[in-house]
Amino acid sequence: MENTEHTALTGKAEEILEVAERHMRAGGFDAVSFRDIATEVGIKSASVHYHFPQKADLGAAVVQRYTARVIAAVGAPDNSDDSTKERISRLIGVYRSAMIDDGLICLCCVLGAETLDLPDPVAEAVSSFFALVLKWTETALSAPPAAGETTTAAQIISSLQGAMVLSLATKNPQHFSDTANGILKAID
Amino acid sequence: MENTEHTALTGKAEEILEVAERHMRAGGFDAVSFRDIATEVGIKSASVHYHFPQKADLGAAVVQRYTARVIAAVGAPDNSDDSTKERISRLIGVYRSAMIDDGLICLCCVLGAETLDLPDPVAEAVSSFFALVLKWTETALSAPPAAGETTTAAQIISSLQGAMVLSLATKNPQHFSDTANGILKAID
DNA sequence: GTTTACCTATCTATCGATAGGGAGACAATG
DNA sequence: CATTGTCTCCCTATCGATAGATAGGTAAAC
Numbered sequence: 001m002e003n004t005e006h007t008a009l010t011g012k013a014e015e016i017l018e019v020a021e022r023h024m025r026a027g028g029f030d031a032v033s034f035r036d037i038a039t040e041v042g043i044k045s046a047s048v049h050y051h052f053p054q055k056a057d058l059g060a061a062v063v064q065r066y067t068a069r070v071i072a073a074v075g076a077p078d079n080s081d082d083s084t085k086e087r088i089s090r091l092i093g094v095y096r097s098a099m100i101d102d103g104l105i106c107l108c109c110v111l112g113a114e115t116l117d118l119p120d121p122v123a124e125a126v127s128s129f130f131a132l133v134l135k136w137t138e139t140a141l142s143a144p145p146a147a148g149e150t151t152t153a154a155q156i157i158s159s160l161q162g163a164m165v166l167s168l169a170t171k172n173p174q175h176f177s178d179t180a181n182g183i184l185k186a187i188d
Numbered sequence: 189m190e191n192t193e194h195t196a197l198t199g200k201a202e203e204i205l206e207v208a209e210r211h212m213r214a215g216g217f218d219a220v221s222f223r224d225i226a227t228e229v230g231i232k233s234a235s236v237h238y239h240f241p242q243k244a245d246l247g248a249a250v251v252q253r254y255t256a257r258v259i260a261a262v263g264a265p266d267n268s269d270d271s272t273k274e275r276i277s278r279l280i281g282v283y284r285s286a287m288i289d290d291g292l293i294c295l296c297c298v299l300g301a302e303t304l305d306l307p308d309p310v311a312e313a314v315s316s317f318f319a320l321v322l323k324w325t326e327t328a329l330s331a332p333p334a335a336g337e338t339t340t341a342a343q344i345i346s347s348l349q350g351a352m353v354l355s356l357a358t359k360n361p362q363h364f365s366d367t368a369n370g371i372l373k374a375i376d
Numbered sequence: 377g378t379t380t381a382c383c384t385a386t387c388t389a390t391c392g393a394t395a396g397g398g399a400g401a402c403a404a405t406g
Numbered sequence: 407c408a409t410t411g412t413c414t415c416c417c418t419a420t421c422g423a424t425a426g427a428t429a430g431g432t433a434a435a436c
Contacts, residue, residue: 027305117215
């Protein structure tokens, strides 16, 4: 069943999610169509419906897969081997490399901005992503009780998400770097 | 010609922009259709095309109108009668009331997040919005040469835009307040 | 023989966009 | 005053493309 590739790509379902995520991160939920995905994956649109009956199912699956990947990438928020600053740097690095490697911003930033028009299951998955990431950041901030901790998780996540939008819209990655530096400077 | 209402709403073109903006801020560029707008305004979709031949025209017009409104709302960034903090508070207030009154986030945050899928004229209008707002904020920050100014315009705009997404997606306005407080605290 | 994973074929709804017509306002002309 | 032409702003009607979704068939795997 499971193939033996070096990545986690296993079967068409996984390929579908991969393609769908890329399109959603570029243009939002409406930017993906069953036909486009099918063509790119090499099957027919009816076969995409076999794996994900409704578009809302596909959207929720994409967000859940994305959430798991991000949480895995940022690592443990309470490992005493690294400092708060190192942990937040890791968080920033995940987004920085996503922008550099793929040229895409955070999936849940794109979808979160259009929450009001999203099918409920998708909106809930996006909300869960932010809840998880906020919790991770809170833990990362408070693990070493910290000296004069004033920065909050919401401030850090807000800054990062907004910086991606700003950099993308103005085609100026400097805004992201600038904001990232500000976050790190406010930590020690 | 010009009617005599108490607001600036003048004619169908203005009504179209109003409705289109509301839909775009809720669900992005693809969330508006000529038919929906027409129905809401009380005309036919062909008449919407009369005012805005292509959808890209409509999108660009909506963004330009929005840009002018925001810039007017935040006022002068270099009036020596108010402090830096007062100016930034005004900027925050504009977005806060937008979220409270309309339940909608910044138009250019929604569109900026899907920049890669936007018609060029719309993407350029969004980019111009951010350039203008960044310039406004830089001026607002540096007018009184400031003591230990470390906060940059990009950091403030990023935080605000991201905070709106975060608050909307999690249905928790506290995240916006939290971020807004952090911005103000970092200024003096 | 049941399940999995694809297929063909097709449905209805909606999209942006266009062609061409009509009613009213208005200015110029006689 | 009455007529004429033009311009604005809306209309009806329709086009082709694309959307999500479904019914039912097929071939291989277990």
